[in-house]
Amino acid sequence: MTSAATPYAEVIGDPVEHSKSPLIHGFWLEKSRIEADYRATRVARADFPAYLAGRRADPLWRGCNVTMPLKLDAAALADETTDRAVAAGAANLLLPVEGRIVAANTDVGAVVRLLGPRLSAGMGGAITLLGNGGAARAVLVALRSMGVDDVRIQARDLSEAYRLAVEFRLTEEPCPFDQSIDTEGLINTTPVGMTGTAPIAIDITAMPPRGWVFDLVTAPPVTPLLADAAARGLTTIDGVAMLVEQAADSFALLFGRDAPRQLDDALLAELRS
Numbered sequence: 001m002t003s004a005a006t007p008y009a010e011v012i013g014d015p016v017e018h019s020k021s022p023l024i025h026g027f028w029l030e031k032s033r034i035e036a037d038y039r040a041t042r043v044a045r046a047d048f049p050a051y052l053a054g055r056r057a058d059p060l061w062r063g064c065n066v067t068m069p070l071k072l073d074a075a076a077l078a079d080e081t082t083d084r085a086v087a088a089g090a091a092n093l094l095l096p097v098e099g100r101i102v103a104a105n106t107d108v109g110a111v112v113r114l115l116g117p118r119l120s121a122g123m124g125g126a127i128t129l130l131g132n133g134g135a136a137r138a139v140l141v142a143l144r145s146m147g148v149d150d151v152r153i154q155a156r157d158l159s160e161a162y163r164l165a166v167e168f169r170l171t172e173e174p175c176p177f178d179q180s181i182d183t184e185g186l187i188n189t190t191p192v193g194m195t196g197t198a199p200i201a202i203d204i205t206a207m208p209p210r211g212w213v214f215d216l217v218t219a220p221p222v223t224p225l226l227a228d229a230a231a232r233g234l235t236t237i238d239g240v241a242m243l244v245e246q247a248a249d250s251f252a253l254l255f256g257r258d259a260p261r262q263l264d265d266a267l268l269a270e271l272r273s
Contacts, residue, residue, distance in 0.1 A: 125184025
């Protein structure tokens, strides 16, 4: 039971109705018996500064997760920025700390935890990265921290893709978004495949049998890309796994308690149902 005096956190974006963050944090809050609320709030880019001004003045606000298209703005509008958010140039978490708003990035750590063990176990090779936004930057920071630089960006905005390739010292030249994928790994950081978006086919017919696909889209849990990859016998990692990993770090920062990760099986089953 929540009231007008209940502390709260939220996820913001535009659109935000599809977000599974309220379900995840609500599950952890209930299991941890923490008296707090977590909600979804739609915030357009033009309204972001006014939103932050209002939340800054609210003593019940514990912070917010940030989703598309606000991740780059979040890093720019904050008073302070953590090292990972600086490296990514994007933030997926804003926290009020002693009257200041701090931008953080928990996406980077989530990618490291999900891909690190797999890459160490031999699931390596060249990687294609689809997209050039805030999520793509977080992925590039994570890959660089793991010593991976054999990455090719494929994007609609090739000028921005070239800028990222130079910034992250990639060895491969960017290519158009619709080019066939022929690398061992593929990471999709774009909304392609998300519920409500126009269907766009991603050609993975040239990927090797030992290949793998990591799709950051969370709704639906099994995107057309992941379904195609599984049908071809490729290893798949879904956006729900990514969402839970980044949310766990966010939960600790927002509510001051570790998420009850021993309940992951039940949570993941609910998220994927």
